[in-house]
Amino acid sequence: MTVQLNHTIVAARDKHTSARFLADLLGLQVSPQYGPFIPVAIPNGVTLDFMDHPGSGSGGIAPQHYAFLVSEDDFDAIFGRIRAAGLTYWADPAHRRAGEVNRNDGGRGVYFDDPNGHSLEILTRPYGSGLTG
Template sequence: MSIQLNHTIVAARDKAASARFLAGLLGLEVGAPYGPFIPVTAANGVTLDFADSGTEPITPQHYAFLVSEDEFDAIFERIQRAGLTYYADPRHHQEGRINHNDGGRGAYFDDPDGHRLEILTRPYGSGG
């Protein structure tokens, strides 16, 4: 068996709301609760398992999603409709812009818990 990422746990103040936020923007489904988790599964089978952080502070993480050009258009439209601030760079210096790294398109935005989310149409380093 080759090594593959199977799942990651995403800390949230409200796991159900955070799972709905991500799934709604990406056009994915929220899965049935499993133990303390609410999963959102990407097309490659990797699951983001949302879990309530309780009294623990949330350390923002970065989650990047490789999407097709058509998916980028649809997701970016949902980002704009939701009134979310987006950026061309991970440090949030280029507000209201997207990037064109490696001949593709990319955008960064935050979820309600401060996690930095990214959509990109070409993997970094893939050339242009």
């Protein structure tokens, strides 16, 4: 059996702004609107479809976590854009180690928030893949 994640919907206060935020940081393109969605295609074939949340005016978006496995070179480029944008970043998902990069499993990783409060993460090694630190 072959099972692959194809797409997921990301709730947003402003789908255009949110899609552009992610695409710009990751160095990706925003695709043309498809129905109510603004898609951002990830190179592994998964699409994040940003959609305006009906309760966004009242702040009713439940924060989600989205992690992106990237190469060392891509990490450097994305992390540079995170810092250039003046975004706060953390080494841990609980947001206790501000301004730090984690070195889990011999790689690097950081967490940062998108405009909707979703927790985004870039990492160079999958957790549990080997070395710890």
